[in-house]
Amino acid sequence: MAGKLGIGIITYNRKDILLETIQNIFRFTKVPFDFVVADDGSSDGTQKTLKEMRITCVTGDNRGIAWNRNRAIWYLKNERKCDNIIIFEDDCKPVEFGWEQQWIDALESFGHINYMPEITIEIDNDISSGSGTAVDPYIAPMHQALCVGYHAKALDYVGFLDVRFKKYGEEHVEHTHRFLRAGYGGLPQYLTPERGQVYYLRGGLSVMPSESHGDHEIASYNQRVHEEIKKDPIYRSPWRTDEQMFLFREEINSSLNRPSTNNDFEDKEFDSIISLGGDHRSSLFVESFFHKTGPDLFGQFVTPFHTLISLFETNFEHLLSTVCLYGYYDALRCRETLLIYHKNINNIAEPAERVGNFVSNIDDTRKNYHSLIEKMDSACDGSKKVLFVRDWRDSYLYAGSHRPEGSNTADFQRLIKAISARYPNLDFKVLFVNFGSSAKADPRMLFYNTDVPDICEVEREQEAWNQMFRNLNISCRIQD
Structure with missing residues (x-):
């Protein structure tokens, strides 16, 4: 029997797209699940809207995709004790009822799985084998993060995204390389994990047009970081310093259902x-x-x-x-x-x-x-x-x-x-x-x-x- 399912969305200043993704997740997901949105310090009213909708949100200052994805993973794995964790980017949404079953089956089998959209198949077409199902996943060298699945047991060995990456670029690629090194989610080449082959699913999801928050200068910086750390130990915490640990812990604690105001006293x-x-x-x-x-x-x-x-x-x-x-x-x-x-x-x-x-x-x-x-x-x-x-x-x-x-x-x-x-x-x-x-x-x-x-x-x-x-x-x- 498959374990507990957790679904998260990472977002930044895309409130309208985010709301559509949330709606589709609740509309098309058959299996009961825990849910969280990790918001990377949006300034477009995202947090206010989520609060009004009574949706759990982990947020803080804008710190980039690595930090923000870690917010969602930590919440679902450590606070909600989910076994199978699926993280969407805000511009990717389910479009078929029961879409999650293929993901659960793949995670139980492989520990880590990625989504390959139809547009990628049409443009790149560098799939070496497979049919894109949980039984027979695509095998391909590229790395995408529109929707990514993690099994809690695999995360115990691999850990979180490396927060040395700034803003956008390479953070998911490096994370996937560590899953390959640990024996999850593909066919590794142990001396050159960047040449490993990754498992992908197709179908059941759709990608929406969206404005990119990418920056060429930051992407180049992150490429250099990736090269420098690619042989570091596999496991990474979601922080590098004591100060980052305190900050991360506070962001998580603020998302939990703690008492806030006690307005039931008269003498104000x-x-x-x-x-x-x-x-x-x-x-x-x-x-x-x-x-x-x-x-x-x-x-x-x-x-x-x-x-x-x-x-x-x-x-x-x-x-x-x-x-x-x-x-x-x-x-x-x-x-x-x-x-x-x-x-x-x-x-x-x-x-x-x-x-x-x-x-x-x-x-x-x-x-x-x-x-x-x-x-x-x-x-x-x-x-x-x-x-x-x-x-x-x-x-x-x-x-x-x-x-x-x-x-x-x-x-x-x-x-x-x-x-x-x-x-x-x-x-x-x-x-x-x-x-x-x-x-x-x-x-x-x-x-x-x-x-x-x-x-x-x-x-x-x-x-x-x-x-x-x-x-x-x-x-x-x-x-x-």
Whole structure:
């Protein structure tokens, strides 16, 4: 019995053609399937339209075909656990009911299969043998990517498209060569995989006229890249660096059905909005939207979630501890508390000098922090309504994103209890930003995931926070 089917489309600025392809996939596909669209940062309203249609879309900035095809493959293979994966380009569509059965049979037999349109047969006509069916596929040397099939077991050995390729050109060819080297999808020549013969299917699909996004200069660059990497190890991840991994993971996570807005609470107008930090920019985002809203205590340092709880539980006892201070990027970290101080070092380069400067100014810094704590206590005197805001990120300059699936779950309830113990008469809520699939277990909790990766321009992230506050309809009464 064949495994689970997944179908994806990769697209860029072809909304009208894309919609026709989507319609035909749902119209002509007989076998149940999982579905996703990978959009490479279109600017023609594609994402808005897909959202209105409730179609799952993995998207991000425009990064080229290799990156975008990896989005679709990863989603279907790793998130939806599909065995047989078929990826369409947006200008290729099914036109016969039950078209997918030949593809499923071919993937179960060969692990990798490509589509050969009738126009290619007419123009090139370099098929060496075969009839274009799953039992007897065409065998030909050329490489096309209008519709490509991958079996999950073959992907386990071959991996993803190489993201060293830019924009358009060679990325699918090189990927197919690796399938041949691994023994899938054709007749390999192991010393010269570029001369291998590839398996193709015909029929059941049609190609639509479309405007090319190709660029000769980029294509030439990609040819050089292909030549340089053609003997690299077969398996490739969909990223090359840690930063790319974080970015890719965030794009995938943003496509999943995580909670976004909880609009089921009534108290949307607050007397004060107080940042509890997370990322070092969290307080700035809050202040930018609401203006001067509360004491900026947590904008002075970065604190891990468990340390945040401890500060409230111990009356901020260990704040400004000088036990084992050391340089951390362009800040200082305390090994005892894991607090990271980034506003108290006066741009001093040498870690030892930073520590010395921090310690020599500790009295003035302590007075400043004590004043900010008093201001927070005054804002939370029990006669007001307060919204605390906590972002997931709690490492200085962390190149990460929303809380990854499988990471330790923050103790939200313990934080609620700690705040409540310090301010027993306070009417408050805590907005937790970008904590993934977490859901509220207390009416004082509110969760929201922004829809942009954290590795992006500050202005773009600020707008995502602004949109969050607008979506939640949060306002602040007092602006002094």
